[in-house]
Amino acid sequence: MLKKERQAYILHQVNLHNKVLSSSLSQEINVSEDTIRRDLQELADEGKVIKVHGGALSHSFSQVYYHPTHNIYSHEQKKTIAQKAAALIQDGMFVLTTGGTTILEMARTLSPHLRATFISGSIPAVLEYMNHPNIDVILIGDRVSKNSKITVGGEAIAKIKQIRADLCFMGMNAIDIQHGITDNDWDIVQLKKAMIESSQKVVCLTIAEKINTLQPIHICNVSDIDILITELPPDDPLLKPYRDAGIEIL
Amino acid sequence: MLKKERQAYILHQVNLHNKVLSSSLSQEINVSEDTIRRDLQELADEGKVIKVHGGALSHSFSQVYYHPTHNIYSHEQKKTIAQKAAALIQDGMFVLTTGGTTILEMARTLSPHLRATFISGSIPAVLEYMNHPNIDVILIGDRVSKNSKITVGGEAIAKIKQIRADLCFMGMNAIDIQHGITDNDWDIVQLKKAMIESSQKVVCLTIAEKINTLQPIHICNVSDIDILITELPPDDPLLKPYRDAGIEIL
DNA sequence: CAGCTTACTGCGTTTTTATGCAGGATTTTC
DNA sequence: GAAAATCCTGCATAAAAACGCAGTAAGCTG
Known part of the structure; x- marks a missing residue:
């Protein structure tokens, strides 16, 4: 080995x-x-x-208890990402989301006037969506993965496959122009794959730190995503390869 | 450890x-x-x-002590109930639960050694279960009801009906010897009915305050439940009618 | 392909850490 | 103020980590 x-x-x-x-x-x-x-x-x-x-x-x-400094540091970046992402959502849309801190930040950014339906298996994300007066929340059920606080398993995947969402927001751990999007947890990779299939448009959210990095398990190719959002301006040279690959950069 | x-x-x-x-x-x-x-x-x-x-x-x-006295008061009662309830759960069991503060208190009382599977649609309850090192958590998915923070709807009910649980813990709002267990939310009543059907033993948790009270919608008869837990000693006269009806009182 | 370098792994020894136990000191409680 | 509970201190022990070393595998180079 x-x-x-x-x-x-x-x-x-x-x-x-x-x-x-x-x-x-x-x-x-x-x-x-x-x-x-x-x-x-x-x-x-x-x-x-x-x-x-x-x-x-x-x-x-x-x-839960630690991480004050680092969190606050990347927090500003995530806020920027969150705002760009939230602007994509329009009234009446069905939105599928993963978990992760970036997604959470987006949930907090949503306008209280927005009327949309959010679908997720992430418990922290759902808690945020619930706070919004005009948002309907659908929770995907299955076994709860304790560390990622998201439901995983066959039931969850089957349920996601039944959905046709307008938008999918995916927080991610690693993206690379050659290897595409990769992650390190088998169950979550399966979930994300299903979400991509079930959505008309796939939006990837990530801090620039994770651009051009690699994780062990493959989720999809770069060509499978539609929009990439980072805290950088869209014309940043770091993002050029992705723009050239036909992805919309925000 | x-x-x-x-x-x-x-x-x-x-x-x-x-x-x-x-x-x-x-x-x-x-x-x-x-x-x-x-x-x-x-x-x-x-x-x-x-x-x-x-x-x-x-x-x-x-x-400075914030806690209003009444809260602390009924909190102690719920702790008592929680302890009695937690004692019923044995290793390897499948346990179905509703939401509610009494159930939450029970979740907090569970021993860290307990190895069991908890199934619930209540988000606060699931958050508690997740904190236990040896407990598997299954989340029932569906539309999230914002005020009760629990998933409700046909999908949730269908999923519950597929389960055969050993134990069902039900927090309740009203019980009366004549009208049985009643509640005031249509969706939640449907859920509870399904839970009762899917469980070998039904355990009702309630503070004594709610004994002999009534709500608009009928869930089940007194004879449909197996165990009733309140903060009172089992031989309290208030509980006599229920004991006479064949329910085990703890 | 021979020779060199480098990275990886396992082993024995030493050092550190974690935990329980015994006893006397201290605090709480009635 | 006496009994009970809880604490501190030092010590013993077992488990785990760190360290140095050596053998082996893998990779590179000329």
Whole structure:
């Protein structure tokens, strides 16, 4: 088993269960605990997990209480993105959304006059939508993934496939002109794939930091999305390849 | 259980109940009181809790008492109910629940050791269940009713009917020996009816205040429920008619 | 392809951390 | 003011981490 492969597996386990033990991982993958520890160290250095004595925890574990500085930092950027995104929604539309902080920010930005229907499996997102007086909210049901606070599974995917939405807002973790959009959680990748299929227009939201980055699992090609929104101005050179690929940049 | 994990659990409990006892925590998590004390000390050093003799308090507690007396009053009652209810749940069970403050209180009371599957359409309830390390959560999807924060509609009912749960916990608004259980929201009545049908045992939770009261819409007869839980001792005369009707009173 | 370099992994040893336990000190409670 | 509960302190132990080292695999270069 290759190192990257192993680390992707570890990351997946962390995202799935919110915690991993060095000892059990070492048994599962048949490597020494030393190796696991080194992997966890690397993942921790990249900020992907939180290393603790005996194993590691998902970031979502302390997220609630920690992260004041970094959050506020990228918060401004996300606000910019949110405003651009919210402007796309018109009265009467059916809007499908994933979870994620960028989407949450968009939910908070919505005009109180907007009359639309929002469909999502993300619990934090739904909580935000609920606060809007004129928005109808449809919650996609299924098993709840604890770290991402979103419903995942076959039922959820089947339900999404029954929908024909006008717009799909997708928060994403990595986009690359060659490999397209990628992510690190199998279940969520399945969800996102279904959402793309069920929507007339796909809008991707991301902070510029994630442009030209890669994650292990493939969601779709760059050509499958319609609009890309970042905090940068549309003519930023970083975005040129995507504009050339025929994507509308906002 | 990892140290951070344990501390996160403690912190959660403190924020939830405003106070924790070292003794009960040590039992819940199965570690010595010394360890708990050290954890509390660390959390206190980080300013996250206030350590006191015998346990710790939430920070919000030290500030001026806001809580209106009535709230604290019925809160204590609901805690009593919650404890009785939580004792019914055993490992491996499938549990169907409605929403409501009494149910929420029960969710907060659940032992961290409990391994069970909770199924609900109530968003606040699901948020609570999600905090438990060993509980699987299934969210029932459909249109979100904004005032009750629960999913309602045909899809939700259809989904519930597919389930065979071991236990159903139902918070209720009114019970009367003659008219049975009644409520005032059409959609929620439909949901509750479906839940009763899909469960082996139906457990009703209510504060005694609502005993012998009436609401406009009929859910089921007294004979359709198996267990009734209130804050009163089981032999309270107010409950006698229900005991005589063959319901188990806790 | 031979030789060199580099990256990865496992092992033994040392160091650190986490936890429980015993005892005496301190606080709470009645 | 005495009994009970809770605390602190130091210590023992087991688990985990860190460190250095060596063997091996993989990659590169001429």
